[in-house]
Amino acid sequence: MTDFYIENFENIDESMYNKNAQVTGWIEDSRSIGSLIFLTLKNSTGKLQLIIKKNQVSEELWKQVDNITRQSIVKANGKLVHNEKNNIIELIIEELNILNEAVHPLPLDPTGRVDSGLDIILDSRSLSLRKPEIKSIFKLRNDSLMYIRDFFINNDFLEINTPKILSLGAEGGATLFKTEYFDKLGFLAQSPQLYKEQLMLAFEKVFEISHYFRAEKSNTTRHLNEFVSVDFEWAYKNNEQTMDLCEDLIKYTINNLIKNSFKELKNLDSDLSNYLNKFDRITYQNVIDDLNDLDHKKSFGEDITEHDLVVLSEKHKSFYFITDWPSEIKPFYIAGHKDSDLSMSFDLQFSNVELVSGGVRIHKVDELEKNMKKSGLDIKNFKSHLQTFKWGMPPHSGLGLGFDRLIMILANRKNIREVVLYPRDKDRLEP
Amino acid sequence: MTDFYIENFENIDESMYNKNAQVTGWIEDSRSIGSLIFLTLKNSTGKLQLIIKKNQVSEELWKQVDNITRQSIVKANGKLVHNEKNNIIELIIEELNILNEAVHPLPLDPTGRVDSGLDIILDSRSLSLRKPEIKSIFKLRNDSLMYIRDFFINNDFLEINTPKILSLGAEGGATLFKTEYFDKLGFLAQSPQLYKEQLMLAFEKVFEISHYFRAEKSNTTRHLNEFVSVDFEWAYKNNEQTMDLCEDLIKYTINNLIKNSFKELKNLDSDLSNYLNKFDRITYQNVIDDLNDLDHKKSFGEDITEHDLVVLSEKHKSFYFITDWPSEIKPFYIAGHKDSDLSMSFDLQFSNVELVSGGVRIHKVDELEKNMKKSGLDIKNFKSHLQTFKWGMPPHSGLGLGFDRLIMILANRKNIREVVLYPRDKDRLEP
Structure with missing residues (x-):
């Protein structure tokens, strides 16, 4: 009984x-x-x-x-x-x-007494999750997803589901995975950028958390070919408001983790209390000046590289925004400041990791067409997107946040593969 | 001022x-x-x-x-x-x-005074969302997503993110979209089935809500080539418990919609109060008998077709489960009853719409291999999946629910394309 x-x-x-x-x-x-x-x-x-x-x-x-x-x-x-x-x-x-019954011997020791390399962990992913530390990563990931959604719901954002098979990519085709789509050629979405903008026509605040795909060969500790992105878009807001919301979102998540997920943070040796100060906001020009001050030669107009960010991380160790990038090195849909070649854009960095890219978008169809041409895109391919800007499109801004990278930071891990159940990179299509 | x-x-x-x-x-x-x-x-x-x-x-x-x-x-x-x-x-x-400024004339009338055909609505999707009735569909969809997640969180399920590009599909390759993956061939996921089962090794309760892809040519009012699926899997539970949780999930969602989303339901002329009775549970054998009683000839062992379900909907107008299907017409991972050719499986129907497919899974590796061979699958291709069953896999069960179909029912719409922002079918890869 x-x-x-x-x-x-x-x-x-x-x-x-x-x-x-x-x-x-x-x-x-x-x-x-x-x-x-x-x-x-x-x-x-x-x-x-x-x-x-x-x-x-x-x-x-x-x-x-x-x-x-x-x-x-x-x-x-x-x-x-x-x-x-x-x-x-x-x-x-x-x-x-x-x-x-479990076979003996197992590919790794789930008690955690014997350490395993990352490849063995990923090849035996489900078994590895019996290790308390690894389990904590995915509990923290679950909790973070929940807090991020809470934040959007509390702020009256509408959750959307946009398609992942597209006839064309948001920013050209070089890094898109191709897919057979019956008698047509399809591409896997890199981001929901164009769709979330289109939806500004009827909803003032939308968000989506979903899988995206990028066919980049780079095999670094921060890149994956399939990743989860947190995207939002809202109408009638400027860059400062969008950065404020971004900062609020991350701090809301951190505060809730500190309060409710302290066991996982302890297991992962992650102290998030240092990240609750106001995030610095520096301009692209500041970055160029700082780099030159640090004897690291850099000219205005060049993109900021991974190596630049490592040098810069001497000054900026936590979260910080880099704003007002030259329009030329930002995508076609980013709006420019009046009377300058600077854009109303920002990246959020964590030390040398780029976490967020965002900004104010162009909402006038003629400016958008002009910028597409400047970027070498054929506007004929964007006909169905461009027409929506003629139907009464409000000004809008937004961002995309690399969720796996955020978890890498929050879980205090060094390799993005550690925080993804079944990571996809150039060499890893299994399990 | x-x-x-x-x-x-x-x-x-x-x-x-x-x-x-x-x-x-x-x-x-x-x-x-x-x-x-x-x-x-x-x-x-x-x-x-x-x-x-x-x-x-x-x-x-x-x-x-x-x-x-x-x-x-x-x-x-x-x-x-x-x-x-x-x-x-x-x-x-x-x-x-x-x-x-908006151009004039617009492709459709967003005030709703003039009706438009579905193709015009979908071609002008973002503008169509200014129509109150159409807006209500997507508000209801947002709300339902929220309640479904609440339900899983309240029941201690862990949210997972599994990959959408796979080296192989869950149930063979006939209806999979192919993708170039560097020098390899990838497939787009049809479901998270194999991954959520693998994760039973370490977590007793997982759920995922995500996009999946099926390369079926069927162009019906209920099929899409990209769809959102709600999946869960839990360990140590039998078929009755899994059906109970399924029924609870749907009723939790309906009760919250009735309570909190009544404006949207009214706009959509959707009365959900009829769906709160206990869902009938009939066996596959009952279905065969019922069909023959209705002078619709059907033999044991045949699959239940769309047309059969239409005939059957005379008797079952709301939600009902069909249980204990012949093992032969269920996928290889479904467990069988002892001493019979029947499986521990169920479908949830809403009238003639199939909404959910679920059941108890095989957790012993030798039975799984036997069934794979019987289904004509090459077990070599499933090596990394099969090995997880040797590491101490608990018994488990679960289901997949077609989220778009559920919204079609809850929003009282006739065509699944009405409840998806940018639907994908054989002929529609845009917008």
Whole structure:
């Protein structure tokens, strides 16, 4: 007779003592001492000690349990007792079923006693998630997704779903994956940029969190070929308001993680309290000046490279915005300041990692066409996009945030592959 | 001098009367009567009447406003007054800027006075969203997404993000879109099936809401080539528990819509209160018998077709489960009942629309390999998937729910394209 099933091992309390409980999970550890076997049972919520007494179970069960391979799955019934001497909770087993046996040896050690290289972890991803530290990354990722959505919902943004197979990419075709689409050629979306802009026609605030694809060969610790992006777009707002919302979004997430996900942050040795100061806002011109001050030669008009950012990170270690980039090195849809070649744009950096790209968009169709031509794009290919700007398009701005990169920072990891369940890079299409 | 900006026209209250306000939006209607122009200003939250008095503005502004095209975007400042005679709120304009003019004529009438065909609506999607009824569909969709996520979060499910480019599909290659992946061949995911099963190794409850792709040529009112699916998987649960959770999920969503999204339901003429009864659960055998009773010949073992479901919908008009399908017509990963050729599976139907497919999965590697071979799959291609079943895989079950189809039902629409912003079918890769 079982009184209840214990799903969450952290929810065990005094009211359950001396009752019959059922539990399931995997065997993390097993020690046989004379006529007793001690099993450490784990599930995603925590662990529980099971005790099997030789004289209380059948000989067959005793043998089975004595030979059980670690990480095997069991279902057990027994009496839950509080061992007062050691102040631990134990389940004295009456019945136990081995539901599935694990092979031996396993490709990695889920107890975390033996470290594994990243390739082995990724090749054995699901097993690696039994390691408490790795599990914490994905719990933190889940929590962050929840807080980011909360933030948008609290601010009256509408969640949208835009298509991922397109007839054309937002910013030209060089880094697009091609797809057979019946008798046509399709491309996988790099971002929801054009769609979220089109929707400004009817909704003032939209957001989307989804998968995007970029066919770049670069194999760095911060690049993936499939990634999750957090995008928003809102009407009638300027660059300062958009940066404010971006900063609020990240701080809302961090504050909630500090408050509610402190166990995961502790497991990951991640201290987020340093990131709650006002984010610096410096101009592109400031960056050029700073770099030259640091004896790192850089001319106005050049793009800021990864190496520049490493040099710059001496001055800026946390989150900071770089604003007012030259229009020429920003995409065609970014609006310019009046009477200058500078754009109403910003990037959010975390040290040398680019996290966000955003700005005010052009909302007048003639300016947009002019900029497309300047960027070498054929406006005929953008006919269905451009026409929406003739139907009463409001001014608007927005941004795209690399969600996996944000999690890499929040989870205090060095490689973006560590925070993605099944990462995709040039060499990794499996598992 | 402006005292405040009114974002939501439904939030206007007495405390704002006789103060200076700024508003933005599009001009829905314009009537000029002698020395007054009445403008109906709209945004996504509602509408507001603007009044321009000839003797209070410059001649230039008067002329501009008198000639404004409908659906153009304006920003206006003025005094907010309560017209007690007609009991309406009006803004007496002091300043007005035309931010972007709409062309005339537009491809469709956003006021809703003139109906448009579905193709015109989809070709002019962003403009169509200014129609209140169409806007309500996407508000309802946003709300449903929110409630579905709430449900999973409340039930301790972990949100996961699995890859959309795969080296192989879950159920063979016939209906997969192919993609160039550097020097390899990739496929677009049809479902997260194999990944969510692998993750059962470490998490007992996972869910994912994401885009999936199916290269089927069928051009029906219920099929799209890109769709959003709600998937969950949980460990140690049987078919009854999985159906219960499915039913709870849908009723949680419906109850919240009835309570919080009643305006949208009213706009869409959707009465959901009929769907709160217990969902019928009938077996595949019952369906065969019912069909034969209805003089519609059907033999055991045949798949249930669309036409069969139409015939059956005479008896089952709302949500109902069909359980215990022959194993032979279910995918390789579905577990069978002991001592029969029936599977522990279910579909959830809404009248003749298939909404959900789910069941208990095989968790023993030898059974899985046997079934793969029986289905004509090469187990070599599933090596990385199969190995996870050797690492201590718990029993598990789950389902996939066609989110767009659910919204089609909840929003009381006849064609799935109506509830998707930018639908993808064989003939539609744009906009």
